[in-house]
Structure formats: C-alpha cells, structure tokens
Amino acid sequence: xxxxxxALSGYFSRTLLRSLTGLxxxxxxxxxxxxxxxxxxxxxxxxxYILVLAAFGVGLTFLITLTIASRANQxxxxxxxxxxxxxxxxxxxxxxxxxxxxxxxxxxxxxLALFRGPELPLTQIMLIPPIWLALNALTAVxxxxxxxxVASGWxxxxxxxxxxxxxxxxxxxxxxxxxxxxxxxxNDLSRSMxxxxxxIIASPLNSFSxxxxxxxPAALSNLFSLPFWPFHAIADAVxxxxxxxxxxLAPAVLLLYATLLIMLxxxxxxxxxxxxxx
Amino acid sequence: xxxxxxxxxxxxxxTALDHVTLRIPTGEVIGLLGPNGAGKTTLFKLIAGxxxxxxxxxxxxxxxxxxIGYKPERLLFPNHLRVHEYLAQVAKLSNLSGSQARHAxxxxxxxxxxxxxxxxxxxxxxxxxxxRLGLAQILIGDPPLLLLDEPSNGxxxxxxxxxxxxxxxxxxxxxxxxxxxxxxxxxxxxxxxxVILNRGQVHYENSMAQAMAAQSHIRIRAHKPLxxxxxxxxxxxxxxxxxxxxxxxxGEAMFMRRQVLVMxxxxxYDVVRVEHNRVSLSEIYAEAVQ
Numbered sequence: 287x288x289x290x291x292x293a294l295s296g297y298f299s300r301t302l303l304r305s306l307t308g309l310x311x312x313x314x315x316x317x318x319x320x321x322x323x324x325x326x327x328x329x330x331x332x333x334x335y336i337l338v339l340a341a342f343g344v345g346l347t348f349l350i351t352l353t354i355a356s357r358a359n360q361x362x363x364x365x366x367x368x369x370x371x372x373x374x375x376x377x378x379x380x381x382x383x384x385x386x387x388x389x390x391x392x393x394x395x396x397x398l399a400l401f402r403g404p405e406l407p408l409t410q411i412m413l414i415p416p417i418w419l420a421l422n423a424l425t426a427v428x429x430x431x432x433x434x435x436v437a438s439g440w441x442x443x444x445x446x447x448x449x450x451x452x453x454x455x456x457x458x459x460x461x462x463x464x465x466x467x468x469x470x471x472x473n474d475l476s477r478s479m480x481x482x483x484x485x486i487i488a489s490p491l492n493s494f495s496x497x498x499x500x501x502x503p504a505a506l507s508n509l510f511s512l513p514f515w516p517f518h519a520i521a522d523a524v525x526x527x528x529x530x531x532x533x534x535l536a537p538a539v540l541l542l543y544a545t546l547l548i549m550l551x552x553x554x555x556x557x558x559x560x561x562x563x564x
Numbered sequence: 565x566x567x568x569x570x571x572x573x574x575x576x577x578x579t580a581l582d583h584v585t586l587r588i589p590t591g592e593v594i595g596l597l598g599p600n601g602a603g604k605t606t607l608f609k610l611i612a613g614x615x616x617x618x619x620x621x622x623x624x625x626x627x628x629x630x631x632i633g634y635k636p637e638r639l640l641f642p643n644h645l646r647v648h649e650y651l652a653q654v655a656k657l658s659n660l661s662g663s664q665a666r667h668a669x670x671x672x673x674x675x676x677x678x679x680x681x682x683x684x685x686x687x688x689x690x691x692x693x694x695x696r697l698g699l700a701q702i703l704i705g706d707p708p709l710l711l712l713d714e715p716s717n718g719x720x721x722x723x724x725x726x727x728x729x730x731x732x733x734x735x736x737x738x739x740x741x742x743x744x745x746x747x748x749x750x751x752x753x754x755x756x757x758x759v760i761l762n763r764g765q766v767h768y769e770n771s772m773a774q775a776m777a778a779q780s781h782i783r784i785r786a787h788k789p790l791x792x793x794x795x796x797x798x799x800x801x802x803x804x805x806x807x808x809x810x811x812x813x814x815g816e817a818m819f820m821r822r823q824v825l826v827m828x829x830x831x832x833y834d835v836v837r838v839e840h841n842r843v844s845l846s847e848i849y850a851e852a853v854q
Binding site for chain 2: 289290293294297301304360361362363364365366367368369370371373557558559560562564
C-alpha cells in the first residue's frame with residue numbers, strides 16, 4: 287500500500303512542479319514573501335511571523351488541494367485507479383501530496399522570512415511546524431470536500447452549510463438582526479398557537495422568546511463558538527508568546543477535526559460514482 | 565470468477581442496466597455485444613469499481629477481488645508522460661519494483677509491438693499506438709481479470725488481427741477476459757461465451773459453441789414425400805421436423821444425421837440433397853436485439 291501511495295504522490299508532485307500552475311504557486315510564494323516580509327522593512331515580531339505564515343499555508347494548501355484533486359479527477363488516470371485494491375489509497379495520495387507540497391513551500395517561505403526576520407530561539411522554532419501542519423491538514427481535507435473529486439450529491443452543501451451556520455451563529459447577540467428576526471418569528475408562532483388554543487405549545491414558545499431576549503443569544507453564541515476554540519487558542523497563544531496547558535491541545539484538536547473529515551471523505555469517495563473529467 | 569446478481573444501474577431517470585444477472589467464469593473470454601446504449605460500458609464500469617450499482621450485487625466468486633486490468637472504450641492518458649513512464653507507473657501500482665517493473669514494461673511493450681515508441685511522449689502517439697498502449701498497460705502485473713471495452717476500436721485490419729492474437733494468447737495463458745466489440749467475426753474467433761445486452765437487459769447468453777450449434781440445422785431432402793415413414797423419423801427425436809419430402813434436424817438431433825440417412829436409404833428413398841445450415845453470429849445478434 288505504501289509503495290502505491292508513494293508512487294501516486296510522486297507522480298502528482300512531479301506533474302504539479304513541472305506545470306505552469308506549479309510555477310505560479312512558487313512565484314506566488316515569493317511575491318507573498320516580498321510583500322509580507324520585505325527585507326527593507328523592520329524586523330517582524332515572532333507572532334506576526336508565525337500567524338502570517340500560517341495564513342499563507344492555509345490559503346496555499348486550499349489552492350494546491352483544489353489543483354491536485356482536479357488533476358486526479360481526470361479520466362486519464364482511470365486505468366491506475368482500477369489497479370488499486372482500495373480507492374482510499376488514491377484519495378490518501380492526493381491529500382498527502384497537497385499537504386506536503388504546500389508545507390514545503392510554506393517552509394521555504396519561512397526560511398526566507400528568517401533573513402532579517404525575528405530572532406527565534408530553537409525551542410520556539412520547534413513549536414511552530416505542528417501548528418502549521420495541523421492547520422494545513424485540516425484545510426486540505428476541507429478543500430477536498432469542496433471538490434467534484436470527493437463531493438457526492440449534497441455532501442459539500444451540507445458540510446459547508448453547517449460550517450456557515452456555526453460561523454454566523456458565533457456572532458449572535460441580543461441586538462443582532464438575526465436575533466431580532468428569530469424573536470419576531472417565535473412570537474408570531476406563539477400567538478398563532480395561542481389563537482388556536484394550543485397552549486401546550488404556545489407557552490414553551492413564549493418562554494423561548496423570553497430566553498432569546500435575555501440570556502439566549504450569548505448562550506447560543508458560546509455554543510456555536512465552541513468548535514472554533516482551537517483557532518482562537520492558537521492565535522492567543524502565539525500572540526502571548528507561549529502556550530498554556532489547554533492551549534497546547536489546540537493543534538491536536540485540529541488534527542482530530544481533520545481525521546474525522548478524512549474519514550467522512552474516504553467514506554464518500556469509496557462509494558461514489560466516479561465522474562472523471564476528460 | 566465474478567458473479568453479477570440482479571444488478572440495476574440508474575442515472576437519474578435513465579435505467580442503464582435493468583436487473584442483470586451474469587456469471588463470469590474463470591479462464592473464459594466473454595464477448596459482450598449490444599447496440600450503442602445497451603449498457604455495455606456501464607457494466608464494465610461496475611465490474612471495474614468506477615461506479616456502484618443502484619441495486620443488486622457484484623461480487624467475486626471466492627470472496628476476494630482479483631486485480632483488474634481495464635481498458636475503457638475511450639482510453640485517455642496523461643499525455644505529458646512518455647510511454648515507458650506511463651507503464652512504469654502502472655507497474656508500481658501493481659506492486660512491482662526495480663528490475664521486475666522494468667521487465668514487465670519491456671515485456672508488455674513487446675507483446676503489443678510497441679517497443680519502438682517506448683520513449684515517445686504519449687501526446688505524439690497515433691491512435692493505433694494509443695490502443696496498443698491501452699492493451700500494454702493491462703498486461704502489466706499479470707492481472708487475472710481483464711476488461712476490454714472495444715479493444716480494436718480505431719485500428720486498421722492488421723492492427724485488429726494483432727490485438728485479437730494477443731487476446732487469444734491471454735486466453736491460452738488462463739486469463740479471464742470480458743470484451744465488448746462491434747466486430748462480430750472476431751467474437752467468433754476469440755470468445756468462448758456470448759452475452760448480448762439490449763436496453764440494459766441480457767437478451768442472450770450462451771457458450772459460443774452452444775450458441776452456434778443451437779441455431780444451426782441440417783436439411784435432408786428425399787426424392788418424394790415421406791408420408792407414413794415421416795412418423796417413424798419424428799419418433800426418433802423431439803428436434804426432428806418432417807414436411808413433405810423435407811427432414812430438418814436441429815440441436816442435438818443433428819448428431820443423428822447418419823442414422824436418419826441410413827433409415828431413409830433402407831426404406832427405399834433416394835437422398836436428393838443434404839444441407840448443413842450454419843447460422844451466423846450476426847443472425848443471433850439481430851434476433852436478440854430486435
């Protein structure tokens with residue numbers, strides 16, 4: 287299995303590296319370095335260095351994953367796919383190539399940025415790659431779910447719809463438009479139920495409306511924010527310059543998210559009708 | 565080797581395969597015939613695992629999926645690769661490495677007569693070369709099950725006969741082959757089984773020998789009407805027909821022709837003509853898809 291995955295990863299890497307798209311990614315990385323870490327400017331802070339490169343890694347991983355998945359989804363590879371005992375090996379090769387390629391470019395940029403960059407002690411340098419790698423892995427899996435290569439039926443609509451709901455939900459507060467809209471709809475429903483004599487439903491709806499006007503939005507916002515805790519924790523720790531005990535778990539939680547999403551992607555990919563492009 | 569049980573495949577409102585049940589026996593060459601849109605390519609995709617059935621099951625008879633060599637009807641390649649690079653990648657995916665892989669690539673190129681193009685980029689290859697390359701890639705790693713969707717498509721007559729020679733040698737090597745084609749004479753030459761699909765259903769399935777024998781018949785014409793003697797011939801076998809001076813032997817009754825001739829002569833009839841009418845595959849096909 288390892289030989290097959292390595293052979294496929296090598297092929298995808300070589301193909302991307304020798305293509306115009308691969309060259310564009312390399313030039314994009316250099317341009318990003320020139321703009322964000324210009325040697326003419328003053329030395330950036332360590333936190334700036336870590337976060338700006340993390341953002342670069344996330345963006346680049348997303349784009350590279352889309353590119354490689356699109357190439358992997360071509361009918362030119364059908365005879366190879368049929369040879370594999372499991373389609374998941376093919377998916378693994380795409381994921382592995384995307385993460386490694388993007389991380390390699392990120393590390394190249396990181397090395398360039400150290401030129402007239404922040405002076406980081408070795409212990410702090412050792413702490414940085416796991417943060418970037420966890421973010422890149424999660425981004426690559428999310429990008430895979432966004433592609434025709436993995437998506438099947440409504441899968442990407444459901445997944446990204448859920449993420450959107452959580453993103454919007456975490457900004458809920460008592461004065462937000464969404465909260466006001468929700469309160470009005472619940473009140474309307476409550477009155478309608480009361481008018482029909484269905485007090486057994488109207489009464490809890492009335493209580494729910496009251497809760498939404500007081501503690502509800504804050505509680506819901508906290509609930510929706512919970513999945514995003516690792517991102518906040520990493521950003522806070524990087525700005526503070528060190529991780530406390532709970533913050534140190536954040537990259538591991540991101541890897542857990544990535545693992546769950548990989549399992550979901552593998553399940554979808556293994557059972558879908560492959561719609562290969564010509 | 566593979567059992568296909570009650571398989572249905574639907575694409576939105578289109579039923580590409582409708583309750584298809586087939587057995588693909590080990591070591592046989594199955595010729596899959598049918599008009600365009602009959603469901604042949606869909607069946608190949610299901611066996612190859614590119615698509616999943618909407619209903620029914622496809623499973624290996626011994627519970628373990630064999631490695632599959634698949635040549636789709638319209639085989640596309642990563643055009644930037646050289647011929648030998650493409651085949652080397654197939655070898656790696658077939659768990660071959662180093663000298664084993666190189667040997668497998670060389671052997672497959674030799675088998676399809678493509679050694680001269682080994683260093684060519686695939687985009688520079690002609691259509692015939694691509695067809696040969698499609699066939700070369702299925703030979704690597706020695707997969708026991710080969711799926712060939714129109715293997716001779718786009719080849720000139722000599723190229724076609726070379727391809728069918730390769731298929732014949734693969735059969736002799738014990739491979740199980742499922743192939744589709746529109747060239748009926750080649751089916752007669754290389755296939756041991758015949759399956760005719762039409763509108764997603766199996767309309768005909770038989771071994772090639774039985775298919776040809778079942779539809780053939782022998783006509784014996786006497787010099788005068790057989791009258792009462794005809795009844796004694798009818799009693800010999802169910803598949804004997806008598807009408808006036810004509811006797812028709814079908815199916816297994818064809819093996820009784822010598823006995824019938826002797827009886828006729830002994831009864832004092834002269835035999836005017838004996839005809840062995842062999843039915844062609846195109847007649848079987850036409851009857852199955854009409």
